[in-house]
Amino acid sequence: MADKKKINPKKPKFSPYWIYGIIIAVFLTMQLFSGSSFQDSSPTTPSQFMTYLKDGDVEKVEIVNRREAKVYLTAEAEQKEIHKKSKPTSLLPSATRMPNYKFEFGDLQNFEDEISKVISEENLDPKPKVEYKTEQNLWGDFLIGLLPFILLIGVWIFIMRRMSGGGAGGGGSQIFNIGKSKAKLFDENTEVKTTFKDVAGLEGAKEEVQEIVDFLKNPEKYTSLGGKIPKGALLVGSPGTGKTLLAKAVAGEAKVPFFSLSGSDFVEMFVGVGASRVRDLFKQAKEKSPAIIFIDEIDAIGRARGKNNFSGSNDERENTLNQLLTEMDGFGTNTNVIVLAATNRADVLDKALMRAGRFDRQIFVDLPDVRERKEIFEVHLRPLKKAKDLDIDFLARQTPGFSGADIANVCNEAALIAARQGKKAVDKQDFLDAVDRIVGGLEKKNKIMTVAEKKAIAYHEAGHATVSWMLEHAAPLVKVTIVPRGRSLGAAWYLPEERLIVHPEQMLDEMCSALGGRAAEKVIFNRISTGALSDLEKVTKQARAMVTIYGLSDKVGNLTYYDSSGQNEYGFTKPYSEKTAELIDKEISDIIEEQYQRAVKLLEENRDKLTLLAEVLLEKEVIFKDNLEKIFGKRPFEKEELVEDSKKLVKEDEIEEVKSDTDKSEDK
Structure with missing residues (x-):
């Protein structure tokens, strides 16, 4: 086969530019042939010409375009020694006689008078002929006249090609193919390396999608029982959860043609292009x-x-959607064509698009739990040179609320941090630093602050740590730092439990812990500062959610003003009266104030320990759970899930799968 390929090389593909090149070459050739570029006459001067004229050597003078003279010698004169070099030469054969000399003169009237004077004075016989001729380069003039139109058409085609996609790829790259689909085709000839093995977690979503692939491979298995092929499946989930990765795996697994494109590929500035591409x-x-x-x-x-x-543009988008609705489930049927789609904004999609018969299945791709995060870490750790004692279970527990894209970013950032420090393997500390870098931002150790400011920040963070240590339902503390990171001046890092449901006691404890920073400033300095902005924002949102969304307030009652459809965001009228609004505002304020006073009371009871913790924090800048245990003793509410036994943790996580309803960390 290799020899045949060498013997029979592939013929070059035909290109329309060849035709353009041939046409241009023909025009240039005609231009050259029509001119005198291939004729070579000897140059001379008007004074020398007058000498030749007096000697009787000139047979004819041809005045061209009133500015150039072509001189033809007599046969006898051509034999003279002085004129031997004047014989004209031509690269191409010519039927007409060519001049011996040519020159340009000034004023035509003066030139004619001089010729007449010489002829009369010398009494020449026969008299030399004086002829007048006008030469025009028709093709050259035609091309010059056509040039502006060629430039305008060329610029227009260039702009149209750029607007319709440009480049060599895709159906829209040519001006006449602007209505063609820009979908990229993956078939058996296209190597797609992503498979379902590369998709960690997402067990439910994978099962649904695998069934679609199996249906296309073995349709008889389902149609024999009377089943019909599903028209479409919609992948819905938060950004970075793996929707597009799942589609890539389908392209790699399904041995059928796979057309991939983005929703924006249908959008164009021309009317009707979107519907045409559909x-x-x-x-x-x-x-x-x-x-x-x-x-x-x-x-x-x-x-x-x-x-x-x-x-307007909205009308054009609706026309594209109408065409998509018709193609998916219109009067004509599509046999064995399945539509997969992905979005993280299912709430804004048209109801007609979401109905059964178009997108029969809505597959929710949720944020991964602790087991799925472990699987995702195993996938992204394969190409890394990691330390032998790296505990993947620990990494999975340290990243609650992280999506698959976030975990991939953590692994990459950890590798960069290890390389920056000259390590030969990526270890546990590199991953912890990467999590801090991604969640909190870049460290700013050179940030200028006064001693008083640094002391206030230390007591603020120590207040968070103390209150969270004393409360049963507060998230377990990981570390506390007063090193500025991102826009925050300090931070207390927690490892929140992943819960499916949250009780009021848990929310109140978390609010009390968040207010611990401001309470510490009040207890120690008897004054407060602006440093608790993010804490107050978080607490206010939680209190408002308790009262208006989850119905956890006794005074307001079992009511919710939450609209899951997202259609009514209190646009013009609120769904409650002014009297109820006052009640809601008072209840939110009371909840927050009660937790603030609770935090103040806790800190006053443990003021000496708070002061000791703040001094340690000022000295070390970063303290961990171990430092708190030395000061406060063992936490009385320590749960078994937090024991550093990875095998036991996995078993307990399998018993009770929980979802995070809190932030990844508390970052001020």
């Missing part, structure tokens, strides 16, 4: 069926249609 996309998929179409970020075209009949 038609072309489904036409290609039908021709190659069974096939899969994947539309990423479908909310770009699938947004709910408005009732206002305004024209």
Whole structure:
């Protein structure tokens, strides 16, 4: 086979630019042939010409365009020694006689008078002929006149190509193919290395998608029982949870044509282009069926249609959506064409797009729990040179609320930190530093602050640590730091439990812990500062959620003003009266004030320990759980899940899977 390839090399592909090149070459050739570029006459001067004229050597003078003279000698004169070099030469054969000399003169009238004077004085016989001729380069003039139009057309085509995608790839790269689909095709000839093995976690989503792939591979298994192929599946989830990765795995696993494109690929400045591309996309998929179409970020075209009949870009987007609805489940049927789509904004999609028969399945791709995070870490740790004693279970527990993309970023950042420090392997501390870097921001050790400010920050952070240590339901403390990081001047890092449901006692303890910083400033300095902004923001949101969303307030009652559809965000009228609004505001204020006084009381009872912890923090700048145990003793509410036994942790996590309803950390 290799020899045949060498013997029969691939012929060059035909290009329309060849035709343009041939046309230009023809025009240039005609231009050259029509001119006198191939004729070579000897140059002379007007004074020398007059000498030749007096000697009777000139047979004819041809005046061209009133500025140039071409001189033709007599046969006898051509034999003279002085004129032997004047014989004209030509690169191409010519039927007409060519001049011996040529020159340019000044004023035509003076030149004619001089010729007449010489002829009369010398009494020449026969008299030399004087002829007048006008030469025009028709093709040259035609090309010069055509040049502006060629430039305008060329610029227009260039702009159209850039607007329609540009480059050599995709159907929209040519001006006449602007209505063609820009989907990238993956088939058996395209090597896609991503498989379901590369997708860690997402067990439920993988099972749903694998069934679709299996249906396309073995349709008889399902149709024999009367089942029909699903029309589409919508992947819904937070950013970075692996929706597009799941689609890549489908492309790698399904041995059928896979068309991949983004929702924005349908959007164009020209009217009707989006609908045309939808038609072309489904036409290609039908021709190659069974096939899969994947539309990423479908909310770009699938947004709910408005009732206002305004024209403009919104109208064009709606036309594209209408065409998509028709193609997915219209009057004509699509056999063996499945549409996969991904979005993180399912709430804004049109109801007609979400109905059964179009997207039959909505697959929720949620944030990974502790077991799934462990699997994701194992995938992203494969290419890294990691330390032998690296505990993956510990890393999974340290990253609650992280998505798959966040975990990939942690692994990469840890490798960069290890390389920066000249290590030969990535160890546990590098991963902890990477988590701090991603969540909190870059360390700013050179930030200028006064001694009084640093002391206030230390007591503020020590207040958080003390209150959280004393409360049963507060998140376990990991470390406390007064090193500025990002926009914060200090931070207390917690490891929140992953819960599916949250009780009022847990929320109140977390609010009390968040107010511990401000309470410490009040207890120690008897004054407060602006440093508790993020704490107050977090506490206010939690208290408002307790009262208006979760119905956890006795005074307001079992009511919720939360709209899960997102349609009514208190646009013009609130769903409650002014009297209820006053009650809600008072209840929120009472809840926060009660927890603040609780924190103050706790800190006054443990003032000596608070002071000791703040002094240690001022000295070391970063303290960990061990430092708190030396001062406060063993935490009375320590749960078994936090014992440093990874095997036991995995078992207990399998018994009770929980989801984080709190922040990744408390960052001021």
